[in-house]
Each structure stands twice: as structure tokens, then as C-alpha cells.
Amino acid sequence: MAGLRQVDPEVAHILSAENRRQHAKVRLIASENYVSHAVLEATASVMTNKYSEGYPGRRYYEGQQQVDRLEALCVRRACELFGAEHANVQPYSGSPANLAVYLALAKPGDTIMGQALAHGGHLTHGDPVSMSGVLYRVVQYGVRPEDYRLDYDEIERLAHQHRPRLLICGHSSYPRQLDFARFAAIGHAVGALVVADIAHLSGLVVGGAHPSPFPHVDVVTTTTHKSLRGPRGGMIMCRREWAEAIDKAVFPGLQGGPHNHTTAALAVALREAAQPAFRDYARRIVDNAQVLAAALQEQGFRVITGGTENHLVVLDATSRGVTGRQLAKALDAAGIVCNFNRIPFDPQPAMHPSGVRLGTPAVSSRGFGADQMRQIASWISRVARVRADAAVPLEQRRVAYAEIAHEVRQLCDRFPAPGLTYHG
Numbered sequence: 020m021a022g023l024r025q026v027d028p029e030v031a032h033i034l035s036a037e038n039r040r041q042h043a044k045v046r047l048i049a050s051e052n053y054v055s056h057a058v059l060e061a062t063a064s065v066m067t068n069k070y071s072e073g074y075p076g077r078r079y080y081e082g083q084q085q086v087d088r089l090e091a092l093c094v095r096r097a098c099e100l101f102g103a104e105h106a107n108v109q110p111y112s113g114s115p116a117n118l119a120v121y122l123a124l125a126k127p128g129d130t131i132m133g134q135a136l137a138h139g140g141h142l143t144h145g146d147p148v149s150m151s152g153v154l155y156r157v158v159q160y161g162v163r164p165e166d167y168r169l170d171y172d173e174i175e176r177l178a179h180q181h182r183p184r185l186l187i188c189g190h191s192s193y194p195r196q197l198d199f200a201r202f203a204a205i206g207h208a209v210g211a212l213v214v215a216d217i218a219h220l221s222g223l224v225v226g227g228a229h230p231s232p233f234p235h236v237d238v239v240t241t242t243t244h245k246s247l248r249g250p251r252g253g254m255i256m257c258r259r260e261w262a263e264a265i266d267k268a269v270f271p272g273l274q275g276g277p278h279n280h281t282t283a284a285l286a287v288a289l290r291e292a293a294q295p296a297f298r299d300y301a302r303r304i305v306d307n308a309q310v311l312a313a314a315l316q317e318q319g320f321r322v323i324t325g326g327t328e329n330h331l332v333v334l335d336a337t338s339r340g341v342t343g344r345q346l347a348k349a350l351d352a353a354g355i356v357c358n359f360n361r362i363p364f365d366p367q368p369a370m371h372p373s374g375v376r377l378g379t380p381a382v383s384s385r386g387f388g389a390d391q392m393r394q395i396a397s398w399i400s401r402v403a404r405v406r407a408d409a410a411v412p413l414e415q416r417r418v419a420y421a422e423i424a425h426e427v428r429q430l431c432d433r434f435p436a437p438g439l440t441y442h443g
């Protein structure tokens with residue numbers, strides 16, 4: 020960053036500090052990761068200088084000799100890796116990818132059906148505050164109160180009752196595997212197109228650690244920066260039948276020029292995800308989440324659904340006498356970064372929910388294994404104990420968190436994370 024430091028020391032200083040933070044913290048935000056140095060290099064490339072509205076061979080600006088090669092390569096890699104007939108790699112992120120699919124395949128006012136945000140779904144699956152909830156008639160499904168698992172019989176009943184145009188499956192915090200074949204059967208029986216949003220799961224899917232939505236569903240969307248470990252972006256894959264409608268919806272329907280530097284970095288990430296080592300990585304993500312869930316349960320935490328089959332662990336913090344928000348803030352002070360989250364049927368409001376969501380993609384990228392997961396569970400338990408004890412004065416609490424942050428730092432120094440220039 021020598022050039023940056025000279026031109027803009029203020030920004031350079033912030034970036035260095037963020038680099039140190041990402042090194043020194045245990046990062047358990049389930050949607051985050053560490054990309055490789057190669058992905059960072061491609062992201063920071065001259066491709067950011069180029070405008071290329073359109074698609075390879077059909078652009079509205081000249082000078083596309085390299086961009087066309089790049090995008091075609093990226094699309095080919097995506098199709099091969101996911102087993103898709105068509106891929107559009109231009110969506111700026113996961114939310115616009117979903118909106119483009121709705122624009123392509125439904126008319127405003129049509130019925131769409133998705134998993135409720137409060138039950139682990141995503142805003143763009145029809146939440147009232149999202150554009151998806153404004154433009155469409157929305158039917159939401161959730162999990163069962165008995166075991167917090169998706170109730171496929173109930174989803175089927177709702178689908179028959181409402182006959183949606185689109186049935187959307189996929190989530191941001193549901194710790195169990197999805198049955199894509201069942202979703203497809205339910206949707207197709209009522210004439211719906213079935214969309215799988217695998218934003219959180221795409222790395223697990225290509226690494227063989229979660230079942231694939233192909234060949235069951237019609238359209239697959241994903242972010243590229245979560246477990247897939249690429250640059251921030253989005254992607255849509257579909258059967259050939261829907262290719263033209265999807266491409267038209269992304270451009271000119273929703274977006275202008277694609278972010279070619281992101282396309283370059285995505286192509287690199289897809290190549291990395293096709294290597295045998297990525298399969299080990301995906302397996303380790305799930306193994307680590309399972310060890311973490313079990314260890315937290317031993318520490319007296321209520322773990323939603325009693326465990327996990329993917330990269331997520333959702334905790335009911337109130338089982339240890341703190342709210343999710345209190346625990347997440349205290350953990351951050353102790354060097355462990357996660358987010359507070361509602362749990363299904365949460366009696367608490369969204370800004371002070373009962374739960375926290377933990378995820379293992381980032382810590383698995385830096386090589387943490389079972390021993391480190393048990394260590395993290397014990398730190399989380401210590402933090403909860405300190406935070407829950409009203410008799411502990413504020414200053415003493417701060418000291419306790421700082422002690423844990425110091426131990427966290429020592430562990431992190433032993434596991435340099437990919438892509439960072441600072442390793443302690």
C-alpha cells in the first residue's frame with residue numbers, strides 16, 4: 020500500500036487498522052470470510068476502469084477485447100462448478116440478483132412465497148420492508164414451533180392454497196440442510212417456478228458439504244462473498260430456458276455496467292473453489308460448526324434445533340441470562356465478532372433479540388479446527404457469565420473482556436489468515 024499511504028495516509032491508516040482487526044479477532048459472522056490474496060489482487064485491478072454494458076459479443080461500448088474473454092471465462096467456470104446450463108455473473112450483490120430473478124419471472128402483483136425473515140429467511144424473499152414485499156403479493160412460511168425445523172407439509176399446504184408464481188427457498192440463518200428436491204416437487208405441482216437462494220450455502224454446495232439445488236430447481240441465486248470465498252457480488256444460474264429473461268432483467272432491467280474487477284476476482288475464486296482443497300475446506304466448515312454447537316450446548320447454551328448441519332450455529336443467549344445484543348456486544352469487546360439475531364418465535368424485539376448467530380466459514384479459512392472450536396465455546400461461555408452477573412461492576416467486566424481478547428489474539432497469531440498483509 021506504499022502508493023496509497025503517500026496519496027491518502029488517512030484512508031491507508033484505516034485500511035491497515037482493518038487489516039489488523041481481521042487478523043486479531045475470531046470472526047464468526049456467518050456471511051463473512053477471508054478471500055485469498057489472488058482474489059484481492061484481481062479486485063484491485065484495472066478492470067475497475069472499464070465500462071461494458073451488455074454481454075460478451077453484445078456490448079454498447081467498444082474496447083471489450085479483454086472484458087469479453089474475462090466474462091466468458093467466469094461464466095464457463097460458474098456453469099462447470101455448479102452444474103448449471105447458464106450463469107449470469109453481473110449482479111452487483113445477492114439482493115439485486117434476487118430482484119432481477121423476480122423481474123424476469125414474475126409480474127408486479129404476482130404471488131411469491133419465501134421463508135420469513137423472522138424464521139431465518141432473507142429480506143429479499145418478500146419481507147414487507149424490502150422491495151420484494153412492496154411489488155409482490157407475499158406468502159411467507161416458517162419453521163415449526165416444536166423443533167424449529169421447516170415444515171414441508173405446511174409449505175405444501177400453503178403452496179396449494181396460494182398457488183404462487185415463484186417458490187423461493189434459501190436462508191440466512193437456518194442451521195439445517197434444505198431439501199431442494201422436496202421444494203421443487205411442491206412448487207412444480209402448483210405450477211410455480213422454484214428459486215433456490217444459496218447465498219450462504221454456495222461454498223458448501225460446490226465443496227460437496229451440502230446437497231446441490233441442481234437439477235431440482237429452476238433458478239439458483241447466490242452471493243459470491245460468503246462461504247464461496249470470492250469478491251462481494253452476486254450470481255444467477257438457471258436452465259437455458261430462462262437464460263434470456265434473466266439476462267435481460269439484470270441488464271438493462273435492473274443494472275447498468277457490470278463491475279468487471281469483481282468479475283475478474285470471481286473468476287479467480289471459482290477456480291480456487293474447483294480445487295480438491297476446497298472440498299476439504301467445505302467439510303471443515305461443517306465439522307467445525309458441529310463441534311462448536313456441541314461445545315456450547317455443554318456450556319449450557321440452548322442451541323436452536325439442537326445442533327447444525329451446515330456452517331451456522333444459532334444460540335438462544337437468554338438460556339444464559341443475557342440478550343443476544345448484550346452477548347454480541349460483550350463478545351466483540353472480547354475479540355469474538357458475531358451478530359445478534361432473532362430466533363424463531365422470538366418474544367423479544369428485533370433490536371434486542373434473544374439470539375446470536377455464529378458461522379464458521381472465516382475461522383475455517385484460517386485453519387481453525389476442533390480444538391480451536393472448543394476453545395471459542397469456552398470463551399463465549401466466560402463472556403456470557405461475566406455479562407449476566409449483575410454484581411460484576413462495569414470496570415471489572417471490561418478487564419475480563421480484555422483478558423479474553425488477549426488470549427484470542429494469541430491464538431490468532433498462530434493462524435495467519437489468507438489475504439491479509441498483517442500477521443501479528
Ligand SMILES: *Cc1c(COP(=O)(O)O)cnc(C)c1O
Nearest residue numbers: 112113114141190191218219242
Ligand atoms: C446475504 C444474503 C443475500 C443478500 O446479499 P447482499 O450481497 O447482502 O445483497 C440474499 N439472500 C440470502 C439468503 C443471503 O443470506
